[in-house]
Amino acid sequence: MHQSTILKRKIFSGIIIFLVFYFTNTNAQNAHSTSQLQLPTQEYKVKFTWLGDTVNAKWEPYSALLIPVRLPGCPKQLYMQFDLGAPHSLFYKNTLRAIRAKYFNSVPVIDTSSKVHDMVFLLGNQKVLAKEIGLKDFGDTAISRDSKGITVIGTLGVDLIDNKTAIIDYPGKQLMISNEIPGMLKSRVPLSPFMYIQGSILLPALIRGKQSLLYFDTGSSAFELLTSKEICNALAMPNTSPVSYPVKSWGKTLTANTVATADSLILASHKLPIKFATYIEGASDTQIQQMMKMGIGGMTGNKLFLNTILVLDTRNKKFGVVSK
Template sequence: MKIIKKITLTVLALIIITGLGSYIYFDRKFTPEKNYLTVDHESGAVPIQWNGKDKNALLVPIHFSKDTTTYYLQFDTGAVYTEFYGKAIENLKEISIKNDWAAASFYIGRTKITSRQIKISNTGSFPGKNNPVKIIGTLGADILENRKTLINFKDDYIAFNLSKEPDEFQNNLIDFEFKKRKIIIHGNLNGKDEKFLYDSGTSAYELLTNKENWEILRIPQSKVIIEKAQSRPNILTTYTAKTKGIIQFKNKGVPLNEVTYVEGFSPTQYMLMKFSGMSGMLGNKIFLNHKIYMDCSKEKIGIE
């Protein structure tokens, strides 16, 4: 009996140690680097530019003080930091490059963003003269950290670095989590409380979830649309079907018309979903008739 008890205690200890070690590992793995952006002044209403007929990417215009050209960054709340695309900025004089970092100062509306440590990824291409939309990088969730932001999909604009919350959202805010620069919203779908990641990088989709949830949510015999999608560095296959439901965000119900599951996620992406306890990702498409206000300093969100 003593031997059995000793073995049981040893196994239990190993389980606890393994679980704790896994938690520490993934906690560190998904903890973003320091926020290197300096953000000054309110932006005012910055017009949204959509890339692709299906609104595949949400773009915001940026300007450099000594360059009259309008460039664009993809606004991706699923990215924890802002980055430039290496090949797209090779010939831009207002960006200094050293190793894998860039130093730059640019404007989004009236907001001035300055940093000496903007990451550079080995993607993109030089925005030629004949290309009307010159995309040179990604605007990540670091622009949101400790700040107030309004995304107005109804009128196609974004306002960054607000000094106060808009009047229509007063007394109409709910809690959300801005955990490791990830926007996690609690909602109720079909009577079940869920946690959703809002990822504006998955712009053309309403709800991305796993295959099991997809089978439950989709309307039987509905047509399945199969597409290939790029998610660096992987090519993903998406399966989209019609559904009928409402995601209830406390006092606001948002209709859900389509549900999608994805094949090709990396093990790290799967582990991020599992580690955080999220049920799926919400893209821009589900919010196209709405406004979203986020106060990441107080972790309060409003949906109108």
Template structure:
């Protein structure tokens, strides 16, 4: 009888292991799969301004730097329009509800379909104070804001997302201290004089930065949409990288249409990214995945999700042509 029970337990564990390996492999293949890049950007290479936004979350808690927003100006429209810069999103989007509102105001925004996907064909606008043309931007269905032609200076409207497809075959300079973003087709002269570039990977348009913590090597997925967080990691590392006496902030963070409950603490724990010494500033973990994380994490490429907190006073350069990057603490 004991042997039967033992064999049954081993058989069950074997099935769980097989299913786990299959699930992890499917996740990696799906998350990092190569994707067609449709977005086209026509512009003169000039710094585009961005601003940090803050918002109230659960129980009146205020999160600062919850989003990295680039101001948008369409013709003479007075509304406070923005697009969020989100490297965690592999595609850029205009939100359908916002497009409907703009069309009701008389804007002729044409769309086309390709490969079964709807796109805004072309749109001229000012992005971060500079004129650009965005073509073949995906439409995110049934999402966004409806707004009227009446201007309300108190209301900020995010009409879309600038995703990591804008990084493809470009050099992107994000100066957090001066709050500017600039896109180059080739490295400018001032950038060519810089030393210390390190390699990074860009599978499926995911920015994977090499990091060192406590002498251990990791790959952190850089997600500028996680602006409020320095590092989202496992519960075990969360405890290690923070002080017991530091108060925990727990709240629900919105991710597109979902809400994920997160625990966060401030932290001065050191880490090195691309040879640059930094501090985490903030460490977070997701309780609902706490049991699975230590089992799954070693089999995925993602050693942690990195937001902007650790580098929000630095200057990040991402060159997807050569797959090199650099973080400057002074320039």
């Protein structure tokens, strides 16, 4: 797969490892430090687009949620993936170097610690200043002048919405970020508390009458619900066999098993249908048991919310879902 597609195939076993480490290791370093982004203080909206890719030999139109960005002096439309599974925004080093080679003044000097300083970019039509931002050794080593090609230059993480309200209008393909929930929307959306810990979002969910927590990640679009085999079997339609296929996670090849379901789950008093649920074979039983004991039932991403507006108020740790 071409690097610019940036489909983050986050696999359940990796999420288990992450969550167990994150929430049980009391000596872990706080991953949610002060943001180095100077963001607009006023409410703003930006349209987003979807990037498609092939998953398990099938075309997946919602592989990645991309936000349009521009760099000064660079005429090409660029994009960053909106990824609330990442605590911090970052740029892809290889791509920035390729842009700097063609448009020298668009990208500051990349220092020896793989960071850039005082980098300006436009998020939609809003100016953002990255006083300091990290680089990942990733991305395309050359960029095309072809206006039809999509060039992804980095990731917009949780620091984009920290202490703010994010309103993700999936049907309208629009992200709004404000200091509070607009009054007209607030009257329509029943709000519920969620867990916001070190830049991670955990949404309380009711799955088949049982309370659970779902790790929410907009960087993961390929699956509606990644969960345990037990929950998948309970959700599966009668006489349905799982579709199995290999997936890569942390250097290992695991097996994803997806079952069709006509069931649903409840988030913030809103009933959301589930068409498919997936479990992964190859994860450690110990890790799964630790996760289940913490009440974490799995992970969800964009696909569950495609017909809704999702409201995330990180300042007050409240969220809501409304159909559009």
